[in-house]
Amino acid sequence: MAPGPTESGKPPTDEIVHRRGGGHTGLYVVVAIVVVLAVILSGAYATGYLKFASKSTSSCSGPASSVVPANSGQPAPAAPSPAFHPESGQTVSGAGSTLVQPLMATWETAYTNNTLYYSGVGSTAGINDILGKTVDFGASDAPMNPTQRSLITTPGGIDTIPESAGAAVPIYNLPTVGQTLKFTGAVLAGIYLGDITNWNNSLLQVANPGVVLPNACIIVVHRSDGSGTTFVFTSFLSKENATWNQTRGFSTQPTVFPIGIGAKGNGAVTTTVKSTPYAIGYVDINYALSNGVAFGAVQNPKGNFILASLTNIASAINDSNVKFPAANGDWYNVSVLNAPGAQDYPMATLTYVLVYANLTAADVGTSPTYITHAVGEALVDVLKWMVNETEGQSYSAAAYYVPLPAWVVASDMATIGSIAKTIPP
Amino acid sequence: MDSDNPFPPPSSRRHRRAPKWADFTFLLLTGWGAVLVLALLVALFVGFYIGSQTAIHQLGFRFLTNTVWLAATDNPVLPGNVYGVEPVLVGTLLTSALALLLAIPLSMGAAIFLTQQAPLSIRGPVGQLIELLAAIPSVIYGFWGLIVLVPIMRANIEPALASGLYWTGWFSGTPTGLDVLTASVVLAVMVIPTITAISRDSMAAVPVSQKEAAISLGATDWEVTRNAVLPYARGGVFAGIILGLGRAMGETMAVTMVIGNPSYLTPYPTSLFSQYQTIASLLATRFAEYSSPLELSSLIEAGLVLLLITLAINVVARGVLSRFQRGRGVGRE
Numbered sequence: 001m002a003p004g005p006t007e008s009g010k011p012p013t014d015e016i017v018h019r020r021g022g023g024h025t026g027l028y029v030v031v032a033i034v035v036v037l038a039v040i041l042s043g044a045y046a047t048g049y050l051k052f053a054s055k056s057t058s059s060c061s062g063p064a065s066s067v068v069p070a071n072s073g074q075p076a077p078a079a080p081s082p083a084f085h086p087e088s089g090q091t092v093s094g095a096g097s098t099l100v101q102p103l104m105a106t107w108e109t110a111y112t113n114n115t116l117y118y119s120g121v122g123s124t125a126g127i128n129d130i131l132g133k134t135v136d137f138g139a140s141d142a143p144m145n146p147t148q149r150s151l152i153t154t155p156g157g158i159d160t161i162p163e164s165a166g167a168a169v170p171i172y173n174l175p176t177v178g179q180t181l182k183f184t185g186a187v188l189a190g191i192y193l194g195d196i197t198n199w200n201n202s203l204l205q206v207a208n209p210g211v212v213l214p215n216a217c218i219i220v221v222h223r224s225d226g227s228g229t230t231f232v233f234t235s236f237l238s239k240e241n242a243t244w245n246q247t248r249g250f251s252t253q254p255t256v257f258p259i260g261i262g263a264k265g266n267g268a269v270t271t272t273v274k275s276t277p278y279a280i281g282y283v284d285i286n287y288a289l290s291n292g293v294a295f296g297a298v299q300n301p302k303g304n305f306i307l308a309s310l311t312n313i314a315s316a317i318n319d320s321n322v323k324f325p326a327a328n329g330d331w332y333n334v335s336v337l338n339a340p341g342a343q344d345y346p347m348a349t350l351t352y353v354l355v356y357a358n359l360t361a362a363d364v365g366t367s368p369t370y371i372t373h374a375v376g377e378a379l380v381d382v383l384k385w386m387v388n389e390t391e392g393q394s395y396s397a398a399a400y401y402v403p404l405p406a407w408v409v410a411s412d413m414a415t416i417g418s419i420a421k422t423i424p425p
Numbered sequence: 426m427d428s429d430n431p432f433p434p435p436s437s438r439r440h441r442r443a444p445k446w447a448d449f450t451f452l453l454l455t456g457w458g459a460v461l462v463l464a465l466l467v468a469l470f471v472g473f474y475i476g477s478q479t480a481i482h483q484l485g486f487r488f489l490t491n492t493v494w495l496a497a498t499d500n501p502v503l504p505g506n507v508y509g510v511e512p513v514l515v516g517t518l519l520t521s522a523l524a525l526l527l528a529i530p531l532s533m534g535a536a537i538f539l540t541q542q543a544p545l546s547i548r549g550p551v552g553q554l555i556e557l558l559a560a561i562p563s564v565i566y567g568f569w570g571l572i573v574l575v576p577i578m579r580a581n582i583e584p585a586l587a588s589g590l591y592w593t594g595w596f597s598g599t600p601t602g603l604d605v606l607t608a609s610v611v612l613a614v615m616v617i618p619t620i621t622a623i624s625r626d627s628m629a630a631v632p633v634s635q636k637e638a639a640i641s642l643g644a645t646d647w648e649v650t651r652n653a654v655l656p657y658a659r660g661g662v663f664a665g666i667i668l669g670l671g672r673a674m675g676e677t678m679a680v681t682m683v684i685g686n687p688s689y690l691t692p693y694p695t696s697l698f699s700q701y702q703t704i705a706s707l708l709a710t711r712f713a714e715y716s717s718p719l720e721l722s723s724l725i726e727a728g729l730v731l732l733l734i735t736l737a738i739n740v741v742a743r744g745v746l747s748r749f750q751r752g753r754g755v756g757r758e
Contacts, residue, residue: 026659121713122714124714124716145498146499147497217599219599219601224686225714226496226714245502246502248502249498249502249503250500251503252498253497253498253716254496254688255496255689256498256500256688257687260687260688260700261603261685262685262687264686272603276601276602
């Protein structure tokens, strides 16, 4: 029985002293951590690295919205999945743009000569895939840029073939506003730069007379992956706003956006905006129309506010009088933005399929063979089917895509014909 | 006489010792498993080290100090191709620390309740329920966070925090629900069952005599816990916390879904409502669309950094743990 201090006044034994002394280690550790943190934080405040925020720092002090709109929190509408169809012929695989993904899904079911397989991974990933020869065709809304073109090693290069057309539209979620909003390019640039932070900003109000805009912070949503839709949107902002042009520029990569929430793919941007009150985003028109999301009218060079529709996108493509370079040439400057017509939608875009111009040359050095004879025939067949007015293009309108004008179809057919001559024996 | 001996010697014909090759075969069968696991570990490090060579050569030490992660583009305004791990490292450490800050009090409370206070009949079922939470896949947590937690944070919790605590400077910016705070809360929810389960086990292992001695001296429930149980269970609790920290630092899917994925990272998050990235979420979002070979190599180097940090934390934890256990050994009954 260990003698305690009350027994004889002797000091406690070594055992008890040691245990008492050892029992405070945890306390010392915690105190040390708190002291270190306090030193770091106070140093940071002292040097101005961290700052106290005053209550009115942000001009955007919108009220906490406890009004939850009816459609918030719902899971994303399922991406159209290809209906089951029995394997027929060869499998032609493609990957890339999410802009064209719903149309590709429709085509997967409608095209029965062979099996078409497409996955929407974003335009940049699609370009990486065709450069790496991991897919039969890539798809991108942004043409290949000079750096990507310099990575092509196959003689003959890669052909750029427009297979559909659409447009970037600004979508928004304003529970209290029923009218269609009007945006100028400068306003969109200001929002995405972070200069315009509140929905009732005077610039927005001036463009929308008579609309009661709420006093709420704008929640900016953009793409988090390499996107052709981003390329179209930021190209437009660069043309419309000098500050954007000088400080951000245009690109497929999301680093061009200084603020905002990132979402992966057109579908995720749609879902995020749809479930976040007071959010704004940009997607292709087909996502806005098929998901019932409100989108705004955009001012074109003639000063008119145009609400995107298949008609005014088609007229924009025709009026822009764009000249295509050689199929395997540099398409980086091909643009249908800011078309000159009075009723043209300013943010129209073509979307492209990327295929090797010389399939036989593309097979050199690949093992297993990149494009076999059978796959080559199937690839040419599906490309012809896609751009044909009575076949692939006939599904466009119902899926909210713009059918290709006849002159684009003619140009595409010529390109595909040249590719057909290079099918490996 | 032989018949008097109850233990006759074994006849060499019927009781032969097993041949030596049998033992050796057994050694091989069990040993190759250990060797394989060690080889995998070495291969992991070597693979990461080789993959990051491009970044190490081109960026060197700047990789640790650069405060931006800019993809390479043909955009003349932002040509990019500059990569730094400092922001995502800060993001990883911050979200993990916040998650632990939220989780530890709750876990300790739950563990103490289950071992000290709760009626005997519910200890088993409730304990098992908590351990069930640890088995839920992380993508489910991420999905729950996205669908359920984010709207609640955005509409109710974050505005309340902003109006009450704005003076700290950590609650500025528009509450969007997709931010560092929500990610930390999701991580805390994921980490609580781990810490609770391990703490509960180590507290339950405290000898009853310790507690009885404290009670007999007139200790209250709290004093019993503080003086008799916690010192004994220190090691286990600490191990549980380190395990939780490891899980929080490596968590990918759940964090990626709720942390906002902005494209332009500031050197440190200016507010708990900022959109940010951790190393894990950066790898998840950038891996498919790296813009240049340098970015790919930088991503691998970022993964190597995470690997080394996790390893360092585990090594330090083992050191502290063994010290705890040496101290505990002295406090024997």
